[in-house]
Amino acid sequence: MTTVEQTDDTGVSPEATPEREVVLELDDLVMHFGQVRAVDGVSLSIRRGQVTALVGESGSGKSTVGRCIVRLVEPTAGTVRLAGHDVTHLSRRELRPHRRDVAIVFQDPAGSLDPRMLVGEIVAEPLRLQAGRLSRRERAERVADGLRRVGLRPEVARRYPHELSGGQRQRVSLARALMSAPKLLVADEPTSALDVSVQAAVLNLLADLQRDIGFACLFITHDLAAVEYLADDIAVMYLGQLAEQGSREEIFARPRHPYTQALLAAAPIADPVRQRSRVPVLLGDDLPSAMDPPPGCRFHTRCPVAVARCSEEVPALRLVGGGARVACHLVAQDGTGPDVRTDAPSTTGHPA
Numbered sequence: 001m002t003t004v005e006q007t008d009d010t011g012v013s014p015e016a017t018p019e020r021e022v023v024l025e026l027d028d029l030v031m032h033f034g035q036v037r038a039v040d041g042v043s044l045s046i047r048r049g050q051v052t053a054l055v056g057e058s059g060s061g062k063s064t065v066g067r068c069i070v071r072l073v074e075p076t077a078g079t080v081r082l083a084g085h086d087v088t089h090l091s092r093r094e095l096r097p098h099r100r101d102v103a104i105v106f107q108d109p110a111g112s113l114d115p116r117m118l119v120g121e122i123v124a125e126p127l128r129l130q131a132g133r134l135s136r137r138e139r140a141e142r143v144a145d146g147l148r149r150v151g152l153r154p155e156v157a158r159r160y161p162h163e164l165s166g167g168q169r170q171r172v173s174l175a176r177a178l179m180s181a182p183k184l185l186v187a188d189e190p191t192s193a194l195d196v197s198v199q200a201a202v203l204n205l206l207a208d209l210q211r212d213i214g215f216a217c218l219f220i221t222h223d224l225a226a227v228e229y230l231a232d233d234i235a236v237m238y239l240g241q242l243a244e245q246g247s248r249e250e251i252f253a254r255p256r257h258p259y260t261q262a263l264l265a266a267a268p269i270a271d272p273v274r275q276r277s278r279v280p281v282l283l284g285d286d287l288p289s290a291m292d293p294p295p296g297c298r299f300h301t302r303c304p305v306a307v308a309r310c311s312e313e314v315p316a317l318r319l320v321g322g323g324a325r326v327a328c329h330l331v332a333q334d335g336t337g338p339d340v341r342t343d344a345p346s347t348t349g350h351p352a
């Protein structure tokens with residue numbers, strides 16, 4: 001677990017775990033697609049062995065952040081640093097030496113695996129990036145090891161993706177992603193296209209692999225139960241920007257941002273007693289368009305506790321008590337502020 005002490009403005013804690021290298025550093029990342037401001041100034045860092053969950057509704061820009069990191073798209077502005085290297089604007093050729101450092105697993109394994117290729121060829125693909133040629137036999141052994149690692153029999157190498165179940169296909173995606181021993185795995189909603197019955201198994205596998213291998217992971221999801229199970233840190237995104245970031249314990253125990261509070265209030269929890277005692281928070285309208293985000297705090301059109309200042313002034317993401325970073329005018333420096341779940345705004349240290 002990563003403890004957030006005094007952090008710099010990207011959330012890196014210099015004193016916290018000095019032996020762990022920063023694997024991913026995003027500095028003021030911006031990704032606009034024409035008029036659509038999908039990502040608008042996201043800064044965060046992930047250290048080796050750390051799992052950071054990036055959560056938010058669909059349309060929040062969280063998948064676009066993942067696509068910028070693996071350079072499926074070239075960011076409009078800001079910086080993406082992988083293992084200390086600035087990869088933001090590298091060409092395909094320049095990117096090649098850094099491709100091994102990062103891998104991605106997508107939501108829909110059926111769409112991300114080439115149906116014309118055998119599973120063995122798919123899993124072996126990242127080996128092409130490695131220096132030195134492997135013999136056929138060495139390649140086959142590496143593929144068999146990779147398949148075993150994700151709980152599949154080596155014989156699966158001779159099958160086509162369509163011959164496998166959804167869960168097996170996602171295991172193949174994981175085997176391929178880990179073949180180059182990446183320092184960072186971007187897992188973009190890796191279980192949400194799967195049957196509920198196999199989601200837990202794939203999630204367990206991801207957790208086991210992460211623990212055993214120790215890669216850093218950006219886990220993009222809207223599934224807060226999965227976040228509670230897997231993540232060390234949580235970054236909450238709203239309409240292209242970070243609303244709140246902190247350790248899993250801190251965010252679940254003391255969510256400060258009204259949007260985080262609403263998300264947590266809407267998530268189903270296993271304990272029926274706790275579930276019954278919860279107050280639902282109605283956010284009202286749908287997510288506003290990223291083509292024309294609201295001025296001031298982007299959440300103000302849906303925020304149950306918004307004040308006049310919220311529609312005029314953009315709240316900065318700042319460090320508050322408990323080591324979390326929060327972008328809300330009503331959260332005081334000591335972390336106190338309103339709680340939209342209990343509708344009992346705190347009056348202490350109210351800076352608005």
Ligand code: SF4
Nearest residue numbers: 297300303310328329
């Ligand atoms: Fe709500 Fe205002 Fe805080 Fe935004 S800044 S979350 S609108 S209270």
